[in-house]
Amino acid sequence: MKDTQKTAKLTFDDTELDLPILSPSAGPDVIDIRKLYAQGKVFTYDPGFTSTASCDSTITYIDGDVGQLLHRGYPIDQLAEKSHYLEVCYLLLYGELPSAEQLEDFEFRVTNHTMLHEQMQNFFRGFRRDAHPMAIMVGVVGAMSAFYPDSTDIQDPWQREVASIRLIAKMPTIAAWAFKYSIGQPFVYPRNDLDYAANFLRMCFAVPAEDYVVNPILARAMDRIFTLHADHEQNASTSTVRLASSSGANPFACIAAGVACLWGPAHGGANQACLEMLREIGTVDRIPEFIDRAKDKDDPFRLMGFGHRVYKNFDPRAKVMKQSADEVLDLLGVENNPTLQVAKELEKIALEDPYFKEKKLYPNVDFYSGIILDAMGFPTSMFTPIFALARTVGWISQWKEMIADPQLKIGRPRQLYVGAELRDYVDVENR
Ligand code: SDX
Numbered sequence: 001m002k003d004t005q006k007t008a009k010l011t012f013d014d015t016e017l018d019l020p021i022l023s024p025s026a027g028p029d030v031i032d033i034r035k036l037y038a039q040g041k042v043f044t045y046d047p048g049f050t051s052t053a054s055c056d057s058t059i060t061y062i063d064g065d066v067g068q069l070l071h072r073g074y075p076i077d078q079l080a081e082k083s084h085y086l087e088v089c090y091l092l093l094y095g096e097l098p099s100a101e102q103l104e105d106f107e108f109r110v111t112n113h114t115m116l117h118e119q120m121q122n123f124f125r126g127f128r129r130d131a132h133p134m135a136i137m138v139g140v141v142g143a144m145s146a147f148y149p150d151s152t153d154i155q156d157p158w159q160r161e162v163a164s165i166r167l168i169a170k171m172p173t174i175a176a177w178a179f180k181y182s183i184g185q186p187f188v189y190p191r192n193d194l195d196y197a198a199n200f201l202r203m204c205f206a207v208p209a210e211d212y213v214v215n216p217i218l219a220r221a222m223d224r225i226f227t228l229h230a231d232h233e234q235n236a237s238t239s240t241v242r243l244a245s246s247s248g249a250n251p252f253a254c255i256a257a258g259v260a261c262l263w264g265p266a267h268g269g270a271n272q273a274c275l276e277m278l279r280e281i282g283t284v285d286r287i288p289e290f291i292d293r294a295k296d297k298d299d300p301f302r303l304m305g306f307g308h309r310v311y312k313n314f315d316p317r318a319k320v321m322k323q324s325a326d327e328v329l330d331l332l333g334v335e336n337n338p339t340l341q342v343a344k345e346l347e348k349i350a351l352e353d354p355y356f357k358e359k360k361l362y363p364n365v366d367f368y369s370g371i372i373l374d375a376m377g378f379p380t381s382m383f384t385p386i387f388a389l390a391r392t393v394g395w396i397s398q399w400k401e402m403i404a405d406p407q408l409k410i411g412r413p414r415q416l417y418v419g420a421e422l423r424d425y426v427d428v429e430n431r
Contacts, residue, residue, distance in 0.1 A: 001056050004029065015040050026061050026070075043414045050309070054239060054411075059092060059397050060231045067313035067362075071231060072096070080320045085226040085390070086110060086196050089168055092231055092397040107195075113169035114190035114199065116177070117147040124181045133178035133385045134263045140174050141167075142256035152250035154403055163251040164396045171392045172196065175385040176203035182381065197223035200389070205377060218376055221328045225369060228317040229387050231394025233310070237262040241395040242402050246411040251399060258395045259388045265304070268366075268391070271383040274305035275339070275370030283338070284345045291346075295355045305367030306350060312360035321368040328372050340371050 007018035008031045017040050020032040030053050033044055046052045061070045069076040072091050079088055083097075090098045090106050098106060123140050144166070145152050151163035177187045180203075188203045198214040201222055206212030232238070240261040244254040262268030281290050294303040308315060329337050347363050350356045370383050378386070402408060 001025075001030075010036075010040065012040075012042070024056075027063070037414075043416070045416050049234075049239075054234055055242065055402065055405075057233070057398065057401060058095065059401060060233050060394070062233050062310050064308070064310035064312050067311060067316050067319075069232070069316050076228065076316050077320055080224050080227050080317075083227065084195075085223045085230070088227050088230050089393040092393050093164065093400065109165050110169045110196065111192050111199075113166050114173055114192075116170055116173050120144075120147060121177070121187065124177055124187075127181065129182060129184060131182070133175065133182055133381055134259065134269075134388070136178040136181065137174055137385050137388055138256050138259045138263070140178075141171075141259055142253055144170070145250045145252035148252070152252070154245070154248060154251065160251070160400060160403065164400065167251065167255055167392050167396055171389040172200040173203060175382070175389045176200055178385060179204050179378075179382050182379075195219070195223075197226060201376075204382075215331075217331050218328065221324050221372060222376070224320070224324055225372065225386065226390040228320060228365060228369075229390035231391070231397060234398075236264070236267050237391065238395055238398050241399055243411040245399050245402055246408065251396070254399060255392060255395055258391070262388050262391065263384060268384045268387040270304050270364070270366040271370045271373070271387060272380045274366050275374055275380050275383065277304045278339045278342050278346070278371075281342050281346070284342055287342065287346050287349055291349060291353060295353075303346075303350065303361070305363055305370075306356070307359075307361040308364045311362060311364065314362045315364040317365040318363040318367050321365065321372065322363075325368045325371050325375075329375050332375050334375055337371065337375065339374065343368065343371060 002023045004021050004023045006021040006029075008021055010017040010019055017036070019036065022030050022032050024030070037043060044052070059072065061073075062068065071079060071088065072095055074083075074091065074097075079091075083091075086107050087098060087103055089110075090103060120140060120143065123143055124136060127136050127139075148163070148166055151159045151166060153159045173190055180187050186208060188206045188208075190199050190203060194202060194214065198216075198219040201214050201219055202212055234242070237258040241254050241258040244257040245251075249257075265273040277290070281287060290301070290303070293299045293301040294306075325340060329340060347367070350361070355361075369387075370380065373383050373386060374380070
C-alpha cells in the first residue's frame, strides 16, 4: 500500500485533523484513522463494517461492481478452468503459482497428512447420530490442538507450516467421517493413491462391502467446488479467524472459530438454506409467492443464495457453478432436475424484478452449489461442512499473513455506549 501524501480533512467542534489517505494496488483508497482517537478523542461508528478495512492483505481482491474475484491477482474463472484446488492452495499460501517440483512436494505433504489420530474417532462417537456435521466439525477441529500440540506454537514458523498442512490435509477426513457417522456407516480411511477431491468422495461414499471407483468427472466437479470456495477477502468467518488469532490462540482453535461462524445461514449456511428454499418452492408456478415474500419488509424471509455485501453484480463463482451444475446433472442424467429448473427460473425472474435490480441483488456462490452437491448424493447437512473444508486454506492463508505482520495487535473494537449513565447501587428493600 502506498501513502499517497494526500490527506482527508476532518473538522468538528474546535478540532481539525488531517488524516492520511493510503492507496491500494486495487480498489478504493482508505483513510487511515489509526490516530483518530489519540488526536481527536472520537471513534468511528460502522456496525457490520460496511465501510471499514480491518487490515491490509495481498491474498484476495474482489471488485463487487464488475463481479471480479482475484487470488494473488489471478481471476477465479481462469483458476477454476485451468488450475486445481491444491495448486490454488499453494498460490494462496505462498503467493505464487508453484513450479512442477514445488507442486509435487506440496501435494505429497498434504496427501501424507490426511489421516487423523485414531483416538479422535472417540470424538465423533460422543455425538448423537443426528448431530449436525457442523457441530462435529467445530468440536473435532478445536480438539486437534489437544492431539497435535507440536504445531500450536504460533511464534514458530515451522510449527505454523505444519499446522497449515495438517488442517488442509485433515479437513476432508473430518468432514467425510462426520457424514459417515451421521448415516451409521463405518469410517473410510484416506488413500494416498487418490487426489484430494477423489479421496474425499471415496471417504464419503465407499463402503467396505464393495469396491468404489471415483467418477473422474464428479471428482473434477468436486475439486472445482473446492476452488470456488477457497478464499474471499475479509468475510465474516475469515474476520473471525483473524480476530481469534490476534489474541495468540492456537491455529486449531482459531479455525474452529471460523467453522462456527461459517455455519450461519447468512454466510456459509446459505447453501443448505438455499436448497431447502428451492425445495420448498417446489415448482416454477410458486416462484412469484416467494419473490413477494423476499420483498416484504414485514417478512424476515430472504431469497437464500441471493445478495452479497460486496458483489453488486454477478458473483463470478456463481457463473462457474451454474456451468458446472449443467455438466454434472447431464452426466448424472438428471438434467430435468426440478430443483435446477426452479433455480434457473427464479434467477431469471429475480434479475428482471425492479426490487432486486434496484438493490443489486444477484445469485451468489451458494445459489447453485447445493444443486450440484445434492446431485452428487450429499445431504443438505453436508453442504456447509464442504464449504468449511474448502475455505480452510483461505482462513489459514489469512491467518499466516496476519501472524507474520510485525504490526500485529490484538483486535479490540470500541463502541458507541448508549446505556445507563453512572448511578449508585440501591438496596433491594428500597427498589
Ligand atoms: C457468503 O462476505 C462474503 O464474502 C461471504 C461469502 C464468502 O465466500 O465468504 O461470499 C459467502 O456468505 C455468501 C452470502 C450467502 N448468504 C445468503 O445467500 C443469504 C441471503 N443473503 C442475505 O442475507 C444478504 O444478501 C447478505 C447477508 C449476503 C448480505 O447482506 P448485507 O450486505 O448486510 O445487505 P443488507 O442485508 O443490508 O441488504 C441490503 C438490502 C436490504 O434491503 P433494505 O433494508 O435496504 O430495504 O437488500 C435486501 C435487504 O433486505 N436484501 C435482500 C436479500 N439480500 C439483501 N432481500 C431479499 N433477499 C435477499 N437475499
